[in-house]
Amino acid sequence: MITVASFNVNGVRARLPRLIEWLQETRPSVACLQEIKSQDDGFPTADIEAIGYRTILHGQKGFNGVAILADGTAPVAVRRGLDGDPADEQARYIEAEVFGLRVACIYLPNGNPQPGPKFDYKLRWMERLRERMRQIRDEEVPAIVTGDFNVIPEDGDVWSPAAMAGDALMQPESRDAYARLLGDGWTDAIALHNPRGGVWTFWDYQAGAWQRDHGFRIDHALLSPELADRLIATGVDKAHRGREKASDHAPVWVRIRS
DNA sequence: ATGACTAATAGCATTAGA
Numbered sequence: 001m002i003t004v005a006s007f008n009v010n011g012v013r014a015r016l017p018r019l020i021e022w023l024q025e026t027r028p029s030v031a032c033l034q035e036i037k038s039q040d041d042g043f044p045t046a047d048i049e050a051i052g053y054r055t056i057l058h059g060q061k062g063f064n065g066v067a068i069l070a071d072g073t074a075p076v077a078v079r080r081g082l083d084g085d086p087a088d089e090q091a092r093y094i095e096a097e098v099f100g101l102r103v104a105c106i107y108l109p110n111g112n113p114q115p116g117p118k119f120d121y122k123l124r125w126m127e128r129l130r131e132r133m134r135q136i137r138d139e140e141v142p143a144i145v146t147g148d149f150n151v152i153p154e155d156g157d158v159w160s161p162a163a164m165a166g167d168a169l170m171q172p173e174s175r176d177a178y179a180r181l182l183g184d185g186w187t188d189a190i191a192l193h194n195p196r197g198g199v200w201t202f203w204d205y206q207a208g209a210w211q212r213d214h215g216f217r218i219d220h221a222l223l224s225p226e227l228a229d230r231l232i233a234t235g236v237d238k239a240h241r242g243r244e245k246a247s248d249h250a251p252v253w254v255r256i257r258s
Numbered sequence: 259a260t261g262a263c264t265a266a267t268a269g270c271a272t273t274a275g276a
Binding site for chain 1: 263275276
């Protein structure tokens with residue numbers, strides 16, 4: 001079996017003890033990290049190699065940044081960044097081959113406040129992502145696109161649709177763009193296994209959101225048709241959100257047949 | 259009605275997050 005996990009760590013250096021213990025406790029085959037907030041130079045590669053993981057990165061100073069870790073083997077990078085906007089310098093996409101899978105790790109733009117240039121950037125980025133995902137789909141390979149999508153797909157994916165109504169994460173334009181990805185043949189693995197919703201992957205640091213279970217589902221795992229057939233299980237490592245100095249996201253994972 | 263909290267920077271206040 002192969003487990004592919006995704007974890008928005010909200011700063012890899014600030015999160016290093018939590019990240020190391022999560023890797024050791026759950027031992028995913030592949031771990032996709034977002035918001036490492038680190039350049040390649042500052043990434044704690046040695047600490048991660050010391051527990052048996054190899055890393056490839058698309059880093060950036062201060063913000064964003066994505067990485068793919070693999071247990072005992074080095075992921076082979078396929079690309080960093082998306083086509084369609086040469087001026088875009090934000091590190092939000094990395095894609096690799098590992099364990100016979102194509103794995104894309106994404107950190108989709110938040111888009112707040114909306115309307116505005118950040119929301120426009122989000123929607124453009126989603127169209128660029130769609131183009132790449134259509135290319136991957138057309139290769140007919142077992143593939144997973146996972147990470148922080150910053151989209152609440154349905155009202156059942158948020159503790160209070162009313163409280164979040166004005167947020168970029170659940171605007172109709174954001175949801176429609178996400179739905180188009182699924183319409184191209186990708187399967188939302190966590191939604192498939194939780195059809196009634198009510199599963200959260202993010203709880204804000206503010207207003208006691210964790211204690212009140214005021215969360216939403218924005219970290220997703222999308223499977224190509226060739227991989228969806230091999231899906232065994234999905235999960236959210238919710239308990240890790242409640243630990244000391246936790247990220248505001250919990251890790252999510254899918255387990256597939258080898 | 260508002261704000262709440264956290265991380266990174268080369269800024270000890272500001273930006274960004276979601």
